[in-house]
Amino acid sequence: MKNLLALILIFSALNLSAQETFPIYSDYLSDNVYLVHPAAAGIGNCGKIRFTYRQQWMGVEDAPSLQTLSFHTRVTEKMALGGIVFNDENGYHSQQGFLATYAYHINFGHEAALNQLSFGLSFMFSQNSVNQNDFVIPDPIVAPGVESTGYYNVDFGLGYHFLDAFGYFTIKNLLLTPRDLANNRFESDNLRRYLLTLGYYLGRGMKFQLEPSIMFQFIEYTGETFADLNLKVYRNIGDKSQLWAALSYRQNFDSNIESFKMITPIIGINYKRFMFSYTYSSQIGDIVLENSGHHQLTLGFNVFCKKPRATGCPNLNSVY
Template sequence: MKKIYILVGLLLLTSSRLLAQQESTITFYKDNLNLINPAFVGVEGTSKLQTLYRKQWTGIKDSPSTQAISFMMPLQNKKFAVGLSIVHDEVFIEKQTFIAVDFSYDVKLTEKLNLFMGIKAGGNNYNVNTEGLETYNLISDPSLEPISRFNPNIGVGFYLEHDKYYVSLSSPKILNTERAKKEEGYATVATDRAHYYLSGGYNIYLSPSLHLKPSVMVRYVNGAPFSTDFLATAVINEKVHFGATYRTDSTIAGMVKFAVGKNFILGYAYEYTVNSNLLGKANGSNEFFLQYIF
């Protein structure tokens, strides 16, 4: 395992060019669309504080983890809305925290159709702690110095809402930014490229107390394959949600979400990679979601 860590670390710090990779995936993406689409902060017209924790591949040491916390509230008769989000990702010796402020404006197209337009402004703080690397040299390698960078960024998003369906299109980070660059002999690592997200869903009312909510999420970044989530959720009395997800990288997930009183919503999802050859001893991913409605 130590040899694997050494190899991964050296690849991160000595590669002059790496392919683009997808940003962190979230099973509860429908509840956290504001993280990728700033327009979403105004959609539900209520003030909310929510947090999410995701631990990926729990059988592997130093595997990826994601922590997110966000707040959103409407302004001026709910035509405007603002939000704040913080997303922290960790994997092995890498840590990065993206902080953003969201603005959303509601345009009423018809009696039942609304278009929300949003802007995201923020920045990403990226750190590589090379002290986490294990090498066979007794003397530290000067090329393995810790790396720390802050990159500002902006994003845009659109959300079309109908009482029976929705369509979301966004790019939360438009600017291409380097996580670390070659300076005075230091090697570069991967460049963050613009990600594009397209999602949509439909409400199927089976009875006053039961309806289905199928949805799909497509992610794309230049240099990486498309990633698509297919989600089907059953909602009972607007209080209990059961869902199942299939992602095109051979991943399946089950999820449950339920209301506790009038203000709290709790959620849990378990995700598993069907192709065991990809991750070896990985035990799957756990995701926890908590929301408070003011």
């Protein structure tokens, strides 16, 4: 059983590495849009520090896990910088790296009528490793040892905010250097992924505020298409804290690929400049690969805060 699990983990990881560089989950809803859209660097009235810890298959040894630490802030009125370090582990496969972002924001409006166009460019370096030393059964194809390779990647994105509406478009893996991992079996450099996010903030000044949004993903190499349908609800508690909850539903729309459906509830709290959230993701539908779900914690702290704008979604305007 242990050997079977090891093979599942390693080949799942290798197949994912052929389709992914930096994984895309639903954690962008935890006030962390910068994880998927480089144009969101420095987008708000505060600089943001965010740490995430994600664990899949609770109770299973060597189960997939991901940790990220990000920071982004404006350095001038229009220019912003950001960075992410990450550690992604999946059985005998691991991926560590960092990402640096330059963003530029142009506001065509004024304080009472936000009309802002944003550009973002990210450069990433990642080191992929496969540890074959611990294989219990020798593999005639995969030789013992640790195979490791590094590669570079560039992402480009646009963002637009008008009053309480927002949108992002990002091309991930735009310029990806060829990779040589696991005996040249996965070295395609076409891992381009296109992301489009649209959303609107409702109920300003009311007891509850709503933020519906949708995110589309298209993977060029495989032709896969995904959509996230999201809804966030905010409730201010006193003058120093805010409770919020989100629900995300992800589904693919490819008739030639097995149906994939996932539901993700998130609950969080903002207290002064601190934030905390818990995320649980679970597959649903007729075909379910695992039942234990994915758990994630996000911790955040806002720095260098300025006066909030008169309009804009909460991701743009930190309340405290």
